[in-house]
Each structure stands twice: as C-alpha cells, then as structure tokens.
Amino acid sequence: MSSDPTSATGNGGVLQIHHGRRLPDFLQSVNLKYVKLGYHYLMTHLLTLCMIPLMSIVIIQASQTNPEDIRHLWHHLQYNLVIVITCSAILVFGSTFFLLTRPRSVYLLDYSCYKPPSHLQVKYKKFMDHSKLTGDFDDSSLEFQRKILERSGLGEETYVPEAMHHIPPRPSMAAAREEAEQVMFGALDNLFENTKVKPKDIGILVVNCSLFNPTPSLSAMIVNKYKLRGNIKSFNLGGMGCSAGVIAIDLAKDMLQIHRNTNAIVVSTENITQNWYFGNKKSMLIPNCLFRVGGAAILLSNKSSDRRKAKYKLLQTVRTHKGADDKAFKCVYQEQDEAGKTGVSLSKDLMAIAGGALKTNITTLGPLVLPISEQLLFFATLMAKKLLNAKVKPYIPDFKLAFEHFCIHAGGRAVIDELEKNLQLLPVHVEASRMTLHRFGNTSSSSIWYELGYIEAKGRMKKGDRVWQIAFGSGFKCNSAVWQALRNVKASPNSPWEDCIHMYPVQIVT
Template sequence: MDTDGGDAVGVQIQQNRRLPDFLQSVNLKYVKLGYHYLVSNLFTLCFVPLITVISVEASRFNIDDLRQLWVHLQYNLVSVVICSAILVFGLTVYIMTRPTPVYLVDYACYRPPDELKAPYEKFMRHSRLQGDFDENSLEFQRKILERSGLGEETYVPEAMHFIPPRPSMAAAREEAEQVMYGALDNLFSNTNVNPKDIGVLVVNCSLFNPTPSLSAMIINKYKLRGNIRSFNLGGMGCSAGVIAIDLAKDMLQVNRNTYAVVVSTENITQNWYFGNKKSMLIPNCLFRVGGAAILLSNKSRDRRRAKYKLVHVVRTHKGADDKAFRCVYQEQDDDGKTGVSLSKDLMAIAGGALKTNITTLGPLVLPISEQLLFFASLVAKKLFNAKVKPYIPDFKLAFDHFCIHAGGRAVIDELEKNLQLLPVHVEASRMTLHRFGNTSSSSIWYELAYIESKGRMRRGNRVWQIAFGSGFKCNSAVWEAIRHVKPSRNSPWEDCIDRYPVKLLS
C-alpha cells in the first residue's frame, strides 16, 4: 500500500475541512470589527447629513435675512443679556469645579547591586544550610521556584545572604534606605526637580513600619519643607501603589501648583519566614527587593514634559467578606514563627475582586459598542433566563498596554485567560516577574518601564495598571501617554532589555 500517498490525501482532506472553519472565523472577526466601527462612529455618521442640511439652508440666507435677525435681537436685548449671563455663569462653574489634571512627569525603579542576586542554586543552598527547614519544606520551596516564573537574577536583601541570616531592625532600615533613596536619587536626577518644591509625599510599604516613619526618613534625608503633606501607608499589600497614586491625586486637587512624590516599596529583611508551614513559605520564593518613586504634578506647564496623564483610578475592597479578609494574612505558626500565609482560595477571591473592579471600570473606558453587547447579554440572562455565558468585554479595545501585578505566574495566567489577552499583552508582566520577581506594589512600574524600553509606548496609548493586595483589594489605574515615551536614564532594563522576552518553561 502507498501509505505516503494515503497520508497526503488524509492531510489534504483535513485541511479542506479546516478551511471553512478558518474562513468563518475570519468573517466573524471582520463582522465584529465592522460592528465596533459602526457603533463607535454612529454619531459622526448621523452628524454629517445634519451638517450638510444646515449648510444648504445657510447658503440660502441673504443680507436682508441677516438684517431682520439683528433687528429681532435688538428688540429682545433682555433675553440676550440673560442668556449671555447664564452662559458665562455656567462656564465659570465648569472651569472652577472640573478636576485638576494630574500628570506623571517621570518615575524611577530601583535596580539592586549584582551582589544581591539570588539564583535558584544559591537560594536552595542557603535554605538548606540555615537549618530552619525540614526536607519536605525544602522540596516544596524547590518546586515553587521551578513553577514560579522567576529567573536567575532576582534580588534578596543583604541580610539573607549571610549564613545564618541576620535580620534586624538596623538591617531592615538599611534595605529601606537603599531602595527608597536609590529610586529617589534617580528620579530627582532625571527630572531636575528641587526636593524643596515637593508639596505632597506618599510612601507605601506593607510590612515594615518603623518609628519615625519611612516618609519621615525621606523628609530627613532630602530636607523637604516643613509644611509638606506627608502620608505613610502600611499593611495595604501589593495593590498599595495604586492607592498611593489615588491619595496623591486627591491631594493635588486641593493643593494647587505643586508636585507630589509617591514611593512604593516592600521590605523583606524582617519578614522572611523561617518555619515549615507551606502556605507561609510561598512568599519566600516569590518576593524580592524592589521599589519605585513617581513624580506627579498638577502644574499646567509640566504637560509639555510629562509622560502620562492620569485618567481613572478605580478601587475595590472585599474586606467585608471573612474569606477575602483572611486570604493573605500575617500571623504566627504553631512554633511562634511569623510569616504571611496565602490561602488556597486566593485565586478565586482575586477573580471575584477583579470582576467587581472591571464592572466599575468598564463603563468608564470601554467603547459604547462593547457596553451594548455586555448589556444585551445581561438582559438576555436576567429577563429571558437564557443559558448563555455573560459576555466578557474586550478590554483590548480600551487599552493598548496592560501592567498586571507580577504577583506570581498563576495570577498572570488567570488574567490572561479571563480577559482574553494575547501573549504580547502580558509580556511585560511575565518578563518583570522573571527578571525582578514579585516586588510587591512597585511591580507595575517595572512593567511600564519594560514597555517603554521596548519602544512600544506611543502618543495617545492607554495603559491599564491593575494590582491585587491583602484585605482583599483589587485596584486599577488608567494612564494616557501624552507623547511618544522613551525610557528614562538608568532604567532598570537599560542593560538587559535586548535579552527579553525570554522563553519561559511551561
């Protein structure tokens, strides 16, 4: 028998069967694109005929008609004055009450020194030599590292490089100083802003909150002015960076013509877990050293040099639910060792928080075509009890770039699936997790820096930063690029962006 010929015919038949399916998918794609174009431009399509009719009618006006109109207005002077006064009053109220634009002038991410790198082999060797972990715990950490999506160049604090480790208050302060001052020095150097001009300072760090506060440490270091509005956010988890942006935005609404600096970081030195409870060992494998400093401005003249404009901030808090409240929980194990426990329900709770968040965010950012489809599916399900899945809006129509908190591989996978994103949309998140690990609230800024370093940020592009945190919270920030954005000096990706993206093991 001619098996080769039979196989060829079989392949040809299979290809012929696939061809209609392919053509159908292509047709549906263009039908959907046509629908979105039609609905999005419906107002324009209706407006053009109206303008045409008005133009034709206006062309019929002659000089006598204009004279009669002027005489009519003269005899109705009171009406004209009243209408003008109402118009002026309305414009004044609008100008006085509209939100002040908030611009992101620049930001800087901290790049730790190379001696703090912790490749897998070194991490596991130190864990074994510490003597705090049993064999089951060591094997568990090894598996987590292999599946985590972290690469070989992430960083852990200096105190964790000693055997035995040397966690202390002094070492924790040193880590905080290195990260915060390193990012701020870079930020002030790139923007040429005098620290004395900073009117608002917001610092967020979840697990390390010394006295004096971290914000006080920054004020002391840079000799900031005495009337600065300073805030220190603690215990708010990995989504605290967006909360800090929201607080700074609110402060810039009431403090005119000033700058706000947001510093987002986490401190690992005093929060390493030395026990054997598996749910508390996961943070050891994921969290790494990192931090970011962001300069915001409400000065109109800063628009010319700013990178982005803040468009929306949407915050969701699920703390009223007990399961959500305890899914990321700092506690002591049975041996009295402190750590952060991650619940097995974490992904389900994160999914619920995400659903609530995008339900609020969707109407603010999605085109009307997507909102109509979502509303139609909702009506069909509620009124007609139709057994149809709720329509998932296509957020790719609203955003050009996605900065998903690099909390772990599972988080990124879940959002890629649920939001129907393409690999390029989650590339920045995956590569940030690989290169820097989970840097908590600052991870979304390393991701934004990745997109800029790849030269993908164009004028008018919209960015969605989304982060999850203990409590449980899901917070979103939407930015719009004011210009074609290039990476700033001393970007964390400056010497390695050519190596990315790397291929990750499945």
C-alpha cells in the same frame, strides 16, 4: 500559531488549520472577525454618521432662507440690550463655575525604579544552599521551595536583601532600615536627577510599604533625608499589600485636587529583611520564593504648565475592596505558625477570590474606558440572562479595544496566566508582566512600574496609548489605574532595564 499555519492531513484529504479546525470553520471565524470590526467601527462613529445627513439638511435649508429674514433677526438682537447682557452674564458665570469645579488633571512627570547592586542577586542554587544551611527547614519544606522556584517564573538574577545573604541570616531592625533606605533613596535620587525637580518643590508625599512600619515612619525618613518643607502633606500607608501602589496614586490624585500648583511624590516598596519566614508551614513558604527587593518613586503634578513635559496623564483609578467577606479577608494573612514563627499565609482560595475581585473591579472600570460598542454587547447579554433566563455565556468585554498596554501585577505566574486567559489577552500584552517577574521577581506594589519601564525600554509607548495598571493585594483588594501617554515615551536614564532589555523577552520554561 506556527509559521506554517496550515497542514494537510489524512482525514479524508481535508485541509486543516493548525489548531484542528477545518478550512470552512476557519473562514467563518475570519468573516465573523470582520463583521465584529465593522460593528465596532459603526458604533464608534455612529454620531458622526448621523450628523452628516442632518448637516446636509441644515445647509440646504440655510441656502434657501431669505437673506432679508436673517438681516431682520440680526437687527432685532442688536438692539435688545437686556438679552445680550443676560446671555453674556450666563456665559461668563457658567464658564467660571466650570473652570473652578472641574477636576484638575494629574500628570506623571517621570518615575524611577530601584535596581539593586549585583552582589545581592540570588540564583536558585544559592537560595537552596542557604535554606539548607540555616537549619530551619525540614526536607519536605526544602523540596517544596525547590518546586515553587522552578515553577515560579523567576529567573536567576532576582535580588534578596543583604541580611539574607549571611549564614545564619541577620534580620534585625537596623538591617530592615538599611534595606528601606537603599531602595527608597536609590529610587528618589535617580528621580530627582532625571527631572531636576528640587525636593523643596514637593508639596505631597505618599509612601506605601505593607510589612515594615518603623517609628519614625518611612515617610519621615524621606522628609529627613531630603529636608522637605515643613508644611508638606505626608502619608504613610501600611498593611495594604501588593495593590497599595495604586491606592497611593489614588490618594495623591485626591490631594492634588485640593492643593493647587504643586508636585506629589509616591514611593511604593516592600521590605523583606524582617519578613522572611523560617518555619515549615507550606502556605507560608511561598512568599520566600516569590518576593524580592524592589521599589519605585513616582513624580506627579497638577500644574497645567507641566503637561508639555509630562509622560502620562492619569485618566481613571478604580478601587475594589472585598474585606467584608471573611474568606477574602483571610486569604493573604500575616500570622504565627504552630512554632510561633511569623509569616504571611496564602490561602488555597486565593485565585478564586482574586477572580471575584477582578470581576467587580472591571464592572466598574468597563463603562469608563470601553467603547460604546463593547458596552452595548455586554449590556445585551446581561439583559438576556437576567430577563429572559437565557443560557447565555457572560460576555467578556474586549479590553484590547480600550488599552494598548497592560501592566498586570507580577504577583506570580498563576496570577498572570489567569488574567491572560480571563481577559482573552495575547502573549504580547502580558510580556511586560512575565519579564518583570523573571528579571526582578515579585517586588510587591512597585512591580507595575517595572512593567511600565519594560514597555518604554522596548520603544512601544506611542503618543495617545492607554495603559492599564492592575494589582491585587491583601484585604482582599483589586485596584486599577489608567494612564494615557502624552508623547512617544522613551525609558528615562538609569532605567532598571537599561543594560538588559536587548536580552528580552526570554523563553520561560514550563
């Protein structure tokens, strides 16, 4: 809405709102807004409001009780040793059972996102010039890539690996290993420096990279580099797409439930060097225009003593897998084209499949995070539709009541647009995703961490704030992680946004 929300029109001298609604309609919507706010407040504090009259009755009754009766009851209990011992035993046993079986809290101590050196930046013109000089693309493919770049939401400062800056490109195994080492070790070096945690203190290591899986594994490369201990529980996740970062967090969370008093590191990255497509199939050219160099390292702990220095506490993880459906399974698919050139093909049904996966995911997540007021509204509309066959629009829960911040995977402009529309979010809620896409491109599974870094760098993360990280990936998968800030969180030293946050947000050209 503009700074001048109203304007006089010639339509019978009726004052209209900026979006074309007449003043009475606008006032009605304002009234409905406050009615809904009142409803949410009432439902949120319903138990408290019901307890007030109940407590009043109890206090009044207690004040009218004969003191002699209370003394008689106390005297009876005082000498009934069996009851006292039994109650004490039950209390001790129950407390012990609860402490031993309750889920251990998982804390995020810190994380670090890799920022590549400036000489790896690729501007639109350089990208197109190199594409022409390679001689692998026909005129139609070059024009297609140019249009995708212009509409992608990427800026002029994203990064591609060293091998892609040569003419012709040099996508060798050695170059791919070099890219992986630069990204993973760069993020880990900064993480260890910021947290002062020693590599020998790491008990669990989870690495995810979808398209590059050498032998020895990427997790073994990290163990070798930092001389991690011999009994470390290490995992290497491959082929799981852009949502693997949340899967890695979920796996680390499960391992932290088993192993006491230890730290876990999650490394999320993707490797571009050997996965650039040099053919002319349009659906396989899109990843060239969107995917860029990036990675993140995250330090987790299950030690209760670490709570005071942790940034966040993990509240929920919800994973949705649509792989049983053939269309969903093949909508992001690595294959060879007719000329035998390998690439990742994106189906035209991708957004519809992502929407279905999102619906399933939030159906599971909603009851875990939404206030009871939203759950009741959702349940009421669902029952009306199912039982009464009423033509009622499905109620979209207001997730803004559950979360203060949203980290939507920066997979592309269309992904962010769809979630903004379907979840009825405001521009500020998707700002971190849009700006991450603009500054760093699609860094695959690590993008949600660059987005969290953006929110911190802007000084928006306050104690108690809840963050929803949501990502989509091949398979097809939609995964969510929910965190809560344990303090006012500031960006850590050497954040990737450190030298440029003052320039953001920028206007994205449509």
